[in-house]
Amino acid sequence: LSTSGDSIRRRFLEFYAARGHKVLPSASLVPEDPTVLLTIAGMLQFKPIFLGKVPRAVPRAATSQRCIRTNDVENVGRTSRHQTFFEMLGNFSFGDYFKHDAIKWAWELATVEFGLPADRLWISVYEDDDETYSIWHDELGVPAHRIKKLGEEDNFWTSGVTGPCGPCSELYYDFHPEKGYSDVDLGDDARFIEFYNLVFMQYNRNEDGSLEPLKQKNIDTGLGLERMARILQQVPNNYETDLIFPIIEKASNLAKVSYQLADESTKSNLKIIGDHMRAIVYLISDGVFPSNIGRGYVVRRLIRRAVRTGRLLGIKGDGKGNPEGAFLPILAEDVIKLSTNIDPDVKTRGSRILEELQREELRFVLTLERGEKLLEQMLIDALSNAQKNGTVPCLSGKDAFLLYDTYGFPVEITKEVADERGVGIDMDNFDIEMENQRRQSQAAHNTVKLSVENGAELTENIPDTEFLGYSTLSTKAVVEG
Ligand code: ATP
Ligand code: MG
Ligand code: MG
Ligand code: MG
Numbered sequence: 001l002s003t004s005g006d007s008i009r010r011r012f013l014e015f016y017a018a019r020g021h022k023v024l025p026s027a028s029l030v031p032e033d034p035t036v037l038l039t040i041a042g043m044l045q046f047k048p049i050f051l052g053k054v055p056r057a058v059p060r061a062a063t064s065q066r067c068i069r070t071n072d073v074e075n076v077g078r079t080s081r082h083q084t085f086f087e088m089l090g091n092f093s094f095g096d097y098f099k100h101d102a103i104k105w106a107w108e109l110a111t112v113e114f115g116l117p118a119d120r121l122w123i124s125v126y127e128d129d130d131e132t133y134s135i136w137h138d139e140l141g142v143p144a145h146r147i148k149k150l151g152e153e154d155n156f157w158t159s160g161v162t163g164p165c166g167p168c169s170e171l172y173y174d175f176h177p178e179k180g181y182s183d184v185d186l187g188d189d190a191r192f193i194e195f196y197n198l199v200f201m202q203y204n205r206n207e208d209g210s211l212e213p214l215k216q217k218n219i220d221t222g223l224g225l226e227r228m229a230r231i232l233q234q235v236p237n238n239y240e241t242d243l244i245f246p247i248i249e250k251a252s253n254l255a256k257v258s259y260q261l262a263d264e265s266t267k268s269n270l271k272i273i274g275d276h277m278r279a280i281v282y283l284i285s286d287g288v289f290p291s292n293i294g295r296g297y298v299v300r301r302l303i304r305r306a307v308r309t310g311r312l313l314g315i316k317g318d319g320k321g322n323p324e325g326a327f328l329p330i331l332a333e334d335v336i337k338l339s340t341n342i343d344p345d346v347k348t349r350g351s352r353i354l355e356e357l358q359r360e361e362l363r364f365v366l367t368l369e370r371g372e373k374l375l376e377q378m379l380i381d382a383l384s385n386a387q388k389n390g391t392v393p394c395l396s397g398k399d400a401f402l403l404y405d406t407y408g409f410p411v412e413i414t415k416e417v418a419d420e421r422g423v424g425i426d427m428d429n430f431d432i433e434m435e436n437q438r439r440q441s442q443a444a445h446n447t448v449k450l451s452v453e454n455g456a457e458l459t460e461n462i463p464d465t466e467f468l469g470y471s472t473l474s475t476k477a478v479v480e481g
Pocket of ligand 3: 194
């Protein structure tokens with residue numbers, strides 16, 4: 001049996017189709033739900049059905065949903081299992097089957113369809129959910145030492161502050177069973193990978209935090225396609241699967257490095273590019289164009305991060321000899337090539353996507369180069385001032401912030417360059433500037449929430465500043481206004 005990403009997706013959908021599920025298309029990355037900025041999970045398009053606001057069209061469905069999780073951006077290239085863009089395979093029951101069938105089929109899918117050895121699988125259950133524990137242990141025979149009872153943080157799933165939710169149970173694959181059964185942490189990225197989450201969606205969380213039982217009991221699940229591919233293709237991380245690696249190979253060609261021989265930091269940079277390129281292409285394809293606000297800012301930040309990362313890797317211009325050229329469109333072509341079974345619409349939008357990337361990259365490179373000149377001047381000034389006053393040469397927090405905010409320089413890079421010239425940075429004042437901006441951006445962010453809610457176009461009078469950081473613009477941006 002083939003273990004390509006495409007066939008894992010197909011096998012999952014066929015497995016559930018054979019069990020009465022209607023296979024439905026992925027929803028857009030831009031959700032209809034106004035309480036969430038981007039599609040973070042397969043359940044989002046079904047939320048109104050789970051809540052009983054819309055009647056179900058079918059009792060059971062299965063999808064492969066494209067997802068973006070900006071809250072994982074710092075994990076990209078650091079853990080083996082997180083991307084910002086990934087596909088979530090899911091099977092759903094709208095008041096139809098519940099725990100028994102969901103668990104039984106998940107087990108059969110993992111051990112029979114995908115052929116994972118049962119003794120490599122670990123299970124987590126919500127600590128109060130005895131029924132689920134008993135299904136795994138008494139009915140399916142999973143030994144107690146491979147079932148972990150975890151608390152609300154890990155095993156009670158919610159899509160936001162309010163909305164449908166419930167206890168969940170997850171399946172993990174153990175890469176190192178020889179490490180034994182004591183002191184086990186399922187979050188240990190070097191040993192385990194969580195690949196399938198079964199959510200027993202039976203409550204609605206109200207504004208006041210209280211849980212109200214839903215009229216029907218539902219099943220919502222998510223299985224990470226790249227994670228299953230990583231297990232079955234026996235590669236060390238999601239990025240080396242056939243779903244992402246071709247992009248990384250192209251990037252390493254442009255950078256004239258060998259991925260296999262590269263050091264960890266080079267590898268990590270290549271992984272960032274492999275991930276971000278996919279996120280960028282699918283976001284633009286779904287109509288999210290770079291801008292300074294809301295979703296547009298997410299894509300702009302990802303583009304800028306990809307460009308900077310490419311420069312760190314030594315990619316010059318288009319990487320193919322034209323110093324005035326852009327390299328993102330070259331990588332985007334590979335993403336588009338790989339898109340056929342992820343989203344067939346991407347190909348038809350291809351030329352528009354490439355144009356947009358070309359324009360955005362070249363504009364950002366100009367900004368970066370102006371920033372480099374500015375930094376050079378700042379360093380000269382700092383050195384001559386220090387000499388005049390007999391003080392230690394230091395760049396002000398304001399200057400470092402200007403470079404960060406307007407010219408897209410991460411402060412680490414400014415620090416490095418300054419350091420080479422024997423100049424320090426006033427980090428205390430830099431942090432104060434950052435904090436001020438965070439507050440400002442939060443205000444801007446609230447405006448986005450309002451305008452999303454009102455269905456109006458995003459406001460225009462937001463200062464043209466660098467973005468607040470991914471942590472503030474979380475995937476779970478809840479409408480408050
Ligand atoms: P983790 O604990 O590894 O961050 P999670 O518990 O946040 O994962 P869920 O919200 O349960 O993930 O999502 C369901 C499934 O989607 C996960 O079991 C995993 O297979 C996949 N998944 C979640 N986040 C990512 C990601 N950032 N990259 C790739 N796959 C992911
Ligand atoms: Mg997570
Ligand atoms: Mg988890
Ligand atoms: Mg989970």
